[in-house]
Amino acid sequence: NNSSIGFFSGGGIISQETIDCFSIGIINAHKGFLPMYKGMNVAQASIAEDRNDLIGLTSHLIERGIDTGPIIRFLKVNAYQYTNINSLKNEMSAIIPFLIIFSYFRLVIDSFNPIKQEKTGRQYYVMHKILMNILSNIYKADLEFLEKKDLYKDISKILDKINS
Numbered sequence: 001n002n003s004s005i006g007f008f009s010g011g012g013i014i015s016q017e018t019i020d021c022f023s024i025g026i027i028n029a030h031k032g033f034l035p036m037y038k039g040m041n042v043a044q045a046s047i048a049e050d051r052n053d054l055i056g057l058t059s060h061l062i063e064r065g066i067d068t069g070p071i072i073r074f075l076k077v078n079a080y081q082y083t084n085i086n087s088l089k090n091e092m093s094a095i096i097p098f099l100i101i102f103s104y105f106r107l108v109i110d111s112f113n114p115i116k117q118e119k120t121g122r123q124y125y126v127m128h129k130i131l132m133n134i135l136s137n138i139y140k141a142d143l144e145f146l147e148k149k150d151l152y153k154d155i156s157k158i159l160d161k162i163n164s
Contacts, residue, residue, distance in 0.1 A: 005104065008062060009096050016064055025061035025069070027103050029096040031089065033074065034058040035121040038067035043089055044135050045124045047079070052142075055079045057092055059103035061114055066123060070114030072103040085132075085139050 006026035008014060019026055032042030033054045046055045056076040063069035075095065082088040106112040127135075 005108070007100050007104070009100065013066070014062055019062055019064070024107060027059055027072065027100050027107070028062050028067075028069070029099045029103075030058045030060065030067050031092050031096075032056070032058065032067075032124075034060055034067055034071055035117040035119070037124060038121055039124040041127040041132075042124050043079075043092065044085060044127055044132060047085070047135050047139055048131070052079050055088070057095060057099050059099050060117070068117060070116050072106055072112065072114050073099065075099055079139075080143060083143070085136050 003022055005024040006018075006022045008026050008028045010028070010030070014026065030038075030042075032038070032046070033056050036051075036054055037045055043055055046052065055078075056074060058067075058074050059072040060067070061069040061072065077088070077092060077095075079088055082091060107114070
């Protein structure tokens with residue numbers, strides 16, 4: 001239909017034929033910081049690697065390959081605002097439509113040139129349920145520790161300033 005831009009919110013690999021249908025490209029919202037965390041269950045991977053500073057969403061243009069296209073925007077998420085990993089992931093899912101819209105405006109209205117990804121980071125795959133449970137327990141213990149120390153309030157304030 002001669003569309004200039006497409007939107008994709010996850011769930012599979014798009015063929016090159018489909019990607020080529022859009023003159024600007026297809027915007028994807030990824031639940032992880034690219035290029036560090038590509039693939040599946042990357043919020044959990046960040047937690048497993050003790051990289052809570054790298055939990056967030058990235059919008060990018062789709063290319064052949066998994067989560068490899070030029071980056072449009074990052075959105076950092078404060079993992080400590082959520083009671084468990086599932087609530088964190090649900091909130092990230094709820095943010096995706098807004099991230100895609102803001103990314104569209106950035107590309108089309110602001111004439112932003114996406115940033116080419118460096119060839120760093122790793123590809124992650126679906127995590128086993130046992131590992132997911134272990135990570136959930138680690139996450140819960142971290143939250144309990146921070147609540148006792150009131151550190152999570154300070155962390156929230158700092159991350160809010162970074163995101164604004």
